[in-house]
Amino acid sequence: MTTRSASAKYEGLGKAGKGHVSLQSGVLTDQFYGFNTRFADEPGTNPEELIAAAHASCFTMALSFALAQAGYSDGTLETTAKVKLEQDGPGFKITRSDLVLTASVPGIEADEFEKIAGEAKAGCPISKVLNAEITLEHTLNG
Template identity: 50%
Template sequence: MQRTASARWHGGIKDGQGTISTQTGVLKDAPYGFASRFEGGPGTNPEELIGAAHAGCFTMAFSLFLTNAGFKADSIETRSTVTLDKVGEGFSITACDLDMTAKIPGIDQANFEKLATAAKENCPLSKLFANNAKITLKAALVS
């Protein structure tokens, strides 16, 4: 399976502007630039998109692990916080913090934690970041 996305940029780093698009069209010419990435300005940025992708990837992986263990979630909600830090002369993603809340009938706390940890360690995006960023998981089981 392969998926594509593209970026277009015009101008310098601080005065330039870009757009990001995805194959599916869910993003089509979404604006991004220096202000949206480093100054909280309008538009998206790569770290926000990585966070959305990581939250989605982990959540699906957790659903898979639950299904394989005989459970079905009523709901799973995950937020990913991606940290971009200055490292040496450039920047690096140094952390990806997952914060998940789930409602799963019939599961006990030990199974919940075991399956959540397995999903964190095995979702494709966690694997991608594993050697370069600290990945944490805060998981809460709600009734």
């Protein structure tokens, strides 16, 4: 149905290497990434941050559509995703993505919201592609 793309270039090897990532949309073009943007606080991006952005936006959109399908027409959803990278033998593995949601949906009961949010978490395409634990903590503001 839809194909999206991104590209990455890495010049030099290991810690000394410097990478640049670009998105098909042009929102990121030659955005710097490297060892220090991934494991230290150097300005730039990193793969885990990009996955966190993808997961937060995908889940939030899935929940928005599920709430609309359930008959709700107004609300605000704000999600943060925290993607955890851990040592895995000689390499690394993303072990979890923790979604933290703050929502305001007038007229919804807490149990219905929790059910719809849980289904959106499980059904969002990024959740499906991640081979990691995915948690959801939410606050529903009345």
